Amino acid sequence: MLPDASFYALAIPAVILVGLTKGGMGEALGLMGVPILAMAVSPVQAAAIMLPILIVMDWVSLWLWRHFYDRRTLLLMLPGALIGIALGWATSAAVPAEVMRLVIGAVTIWFALRYFYNRFGPLAGVPVEAKGQRPVAATFWSMLSGYGSFVAHAGGPPFQIYGLPLKLDPRTYTGTSVRFFAVLNFVKLLPYFALGQLDSTNLAISASLLPFAPLATVAGAWIIRRMKPDVFYPFMYLMALLAAIKLFIDGLGVIW
Template identity: 30%
Template sequence: MIELSAWAWVALAIAAVTIGISKTALPGGSTLAIALFATVLPARTSTAAMLLLLIVGDVFALIAYRRHAHWPTLLRLAPAVIAGLIAGFAFLAFAGDGIVRRAIGVILLVMIAVTLWRRWRKGRADAEAAPAGGILLSGVYGTLGGFTTMVANAGGPVMSMYFLATRTPVQVFLGTSAWFFAIINLVKLPFLAGLGLFEGPVLLMDALLAPLVVVGALVGLRVARRIPQQLFERIVIVLTVAGSLYLLF
């Protein structure tokens, strides 16, 4: 087992609960968990460890929202996502741990910038016509989503931005996201296994943290409509920025 301090375990426990909540109540909100995992663990190890916990959360997301997916959207995204996954795999295979660690920090900061831009744009976009989800839009977001999810499990904010840009209704947003990440995370398993990232200590750690993902998912399902989302997003943004800067410097 990787030697971790008590505070490191607390950080991982918070991250695990956050993963569960993000899967059932706040799509894309797992950026805080990404920052915590990458801060506590070696960068490549954090990507593998988080993937298994994300798959646990995917189960609950599918239970809640599986009937609302829009499959034509998923099929339109598929080619670009596959290209992004392959690019991300090549990056992980050849980049050193320090480079991956900084890359995660940069990716997270970019995702936060996108999120802030989206919040600023939201009020103005309400008055505009809904843009079409064309090939160019799906190609850009699909490729970036595939790359970021392979390298840092950080595809959530990218795809949330895509679904918002195409004015996807809320229930369809949640259902399509649930299927998208459930499929993508399963596809990523053999890639990361091929890099030898699922070692015994990682599996044991995930076994200890998985129940907390379940707790978070159940909490998310129960209070999804009661959580003051704006406050929660602000907390996630602040903590993620802090974690990203720590990874960079």
């Protein structure tokens, strides 16, 4: 049996926000999806309901950004991310999600504030060279991304910490991010099934929300495709900062 209208009054905006994120508009909007949905159901059920919708959004995003991605970045980051998911599965009962939110939020706040200081502070105007590919850093941040994605639905900020300083073309960056998280979400299906979170009730609710997923994803991609690099990167760092503040406050609030 499907929930009543009050559930959908919260669930539909949550799906739209996550869809805009999947279209390329940054992690901050997407982080609001599960908390909004959790106002109507438990956080665990909210995450379970959202995962199949994320998979559909990933399919739409993969098609929209099919011509844009950086192969080298994916090859460096995916192995670490898969290890991170495995570690998250193995330690899901031992490590509170709130601790992971707190750590990821704090690190990403520092990362984003450093960018804005360099861009608008005393050294504004001094060009900052793009960082090259760094296998060790890629493995570390991708493991944190995979781990955070599994235990706290917070995989975006660690990816941004490694990916944004590469200064890829905005379309290439977005396409790379889309492929990265599409793989992570697909891999997460197995452990979510194993933990019993994808039952018939949650899947039926997910199916009822699916029509809103592709529309929001296409809208997000339409906006990002029209952004120039000098607008795209400040916007993405701002989204990273907002996402990090949200994670930090959530983690701190529960621990406190």
